[in-house]
Amino acid sequence: MALSEFEHAKVEQELVSLLKTVRPPVEMRDQVDVIYRIEGQSIVLIEKRPYWRDPKEFTESEFAKVTFVKSTGTWSVYWKRASGKWERYEPCKTVPTLEAWIRLLCEDAHGCFQG
Numbered sequence: 001m002a003l004s005e006f007e008h009a010k011v012e013q014e015l016v017s018l019l020k021t022v023r024p025p026v027e028m029r030d031q032v033d034v035i036y037r038i039e040g041q042s043i044v045l046i047e048k049r050p051y052w053r054d055p056k057e058f059t060e061s062e063f064a065k066v067t068f069v070k071s072t073g074t075w076s077v078y079w080k081r082a083s084g085k086w087e088r089y090e091p092c093k094t095v096p097t098l099e100a101w102i103r104l105l106c107e108d109a110h111g112c113f114q115g
Helices: 005-021 098-107
Strands: 033-039 042-050 058-069 074-080 086-088
Touching (some): 005 033
Antiparallel strands (some): 058 074
């Protein structure tokens, strides 16, 4: 089930603010950037870079995901393995807020999100 329109707008507003801590400086964003997609009840963070053969094209690599669990009011945390499969982040399976998720990503104590 997808987020309601209200929840979607609230999440979008919060993400724009929180991603300032994750995104590279403005002058580097043509070389590497972090963008997001909202898919149903999940938010996926994506590293976006110019394709090495043609800098006008871009590659996108998903690296972190969080899914809202309405029954508990928490967010389930996932990271993407080299195999391309999403896996629950064992050290911290859930977080109470998006802010806590972004803090977790910035710490990246186990090198799962951005190596």
